[in-house]
Amino acid sequence: MPRLSSTVPVDLLVANRSREKPSPRFHWPIPTKAVGDTHNLSTARLVAEAAQAAEPGRATVLGCGTCTEIPIRLLNQKFTRVDLVDIDARSLDIVKSQCLRWADPQDSYVFHRADLTGLIAQIRLRAQELASEELEPVHYLRALGESLESASPQFWTPSDGAKYSLIVCATVLTQLQASVREMVESVFLNRFPGGSALFSDAVWRQRIWSFARNLEDAFIGHLDSLTAPGGIVFLSDTVHVSWLTAVDDRTLTSEGSWIATRTSSIADYLRPWHEVLKADQWDWFREAKEGPYWGRLYGVQVILYRPSREWAP
Numbered sequence: 001m002p003r004l005s006s007t008v009p010v011d012l013l014v015a016n017r018s019r020e021k022p023s024p025r026f027h028w029p030i031p032t033k034a035v036g037d038t039h040n041l042s043t044a045r046l047v048a049e050a051a052q053a054a055e056p057g058r059a060t061v062l063g064c065g066t067c068t069e070i071p072i073r074l075l076n077q078k079f080t081r082v083d084l085v086d087i088d089a090r091s092l093d094i095v096k097s098q099c100l101r102w103a104d105p106q107d108s109y110v111f112h113r114a115d116l117t118g119l120i121a122q123i124r125l126r127a128q129e130l131a132s133e134e135l136e137p138v139h140y141l142r143a144l145g146e147s148l149e150s151a152s153p154q155f156w157t158p159s160d161g162a163k164y165s166l167i168v169c170a171t172v173l174t175q176l177q178a179s180v181r182e183m184v185e186s187v188f189l190n191r192f193p194g195g196s197a198l199f200s201d202a203v204w205r206q207r208i209w210s211f212a213r214n215l216e217d218a219f220i221g222h223l224d225s226l227t228a229p230g231g232i233v234f235l236s237d238t239v240h241v242s243w244l245t246a247v248d249d250r251t252l253t254s255e256g257s258w259i260a261t262r263t264s265s266i267a268d269y270l271r272p273w274h275e276v277l278k279a280d281q282w283d284w285f286r287e288a289k290e291g292p293y294w295g296r297l298y299g300v301q302v303i304l305y306r307p308s309r310e311w312a313p
């Protein structure tokens with residue numbers, strides 16, 4: 001199962017939510033295991049469609065994780081090179097071992113351990129500098145928020161500058177801000193263990209919300225620069241998130257659903273010159289105990305689009 005942001009407290013995502021009100025309380029039957037699998041199958045099916053529609057050339061999976069949702073063998077067959085990029089060395093090792101076990105005659109996988117945003121090292125340094133200053137927790141946190149807002153992402157690009165016929169970003173867009181934010185939070189918590197200001201300070205919360213949304217927007221812009229003429233982008237994310245509680249052994253309930261992106265439509269990140277080839281959405285019940293919660297219900301949205309840079313202003 002792919003790992004999604006380890007953000008446990010509901011409060012923190014609320015800080016990141018759009019200004020929409022949460023939807024009313026709902027009830028659902030507890031899904032069987034088979035229902036849970038449909039998310040991975042649906043994603044794999046749409047990635048396969050995108051691969052089929054794409055021209056031959058290179059493909060990349062950005063934030064590939066353990067490729068639970070990605071039919072990488074199929075990508076390996078179709079493309080001359082498949083760049084798999086993730087910050088997490090353990091996930092990349094799992095995928096590498098799997099590829100070795102398959103021992104397919106064509107081996108076009110190239111693994112890259114990298115921070116897609118280029119922000120983590122940059123901001124860690126600034127956060128550590130600030131930690132040595134005599135600041136009250138709230139002032140320190142606000143200064144961290146300012147450095148997040150003012151930092152410029154240095155998004156990952158392949159070292160040879162090649163462009164991709166297919167770019168897959170499956171449930172990674174909203175994880176980018178989480179990886180940077182979690183690093184900043186851990187530096188803060190080292191300096192001020194317990195750090196309640198993380199949850200209570202409205203200025204910090206507003207800054208991380210803006211940081212997250214601007215980073216996502218800039219990342220979508222960056223994808224244009226990675227795409228070969230006519231290339232296709234597969235973009236999916238968990239736009240809605242609800243924390244689920246089991247009422248009894250058959251029923252789940254939630255307080256409402258929160259938006260993890262700028263608006264309730266992932267398509268709102270696209271530019272006027274992006275040609276949408278296909279859009280889809282589904283519910284994904286993910287059982288994973290978090291405190292009192294049974295797990296989460298994600299509202300997943302997917303878009304396949306062509307940046308069509310010839311139309312860009």
Ligand SMILES: C[S@@+](CC[C@H](N)C(=O)[O-])C[C@H]1O[C@@H](n2cnc3c(N)ncnc32)[C@H](O)[C@@H]1O
Nearest residue numbers: 002003063065066067068069087115116170179
């Ligand atoms: C939800 S998972 C994606 C799962 C993947 N689609 C799969 O099929 O297993 C998000 C991935 O994004 C990666 N990630 C998050 N922030 C990142 C960053 N700044 N740079 C590179 N990878 C990042 C995480 O390590 C994680 O593997």
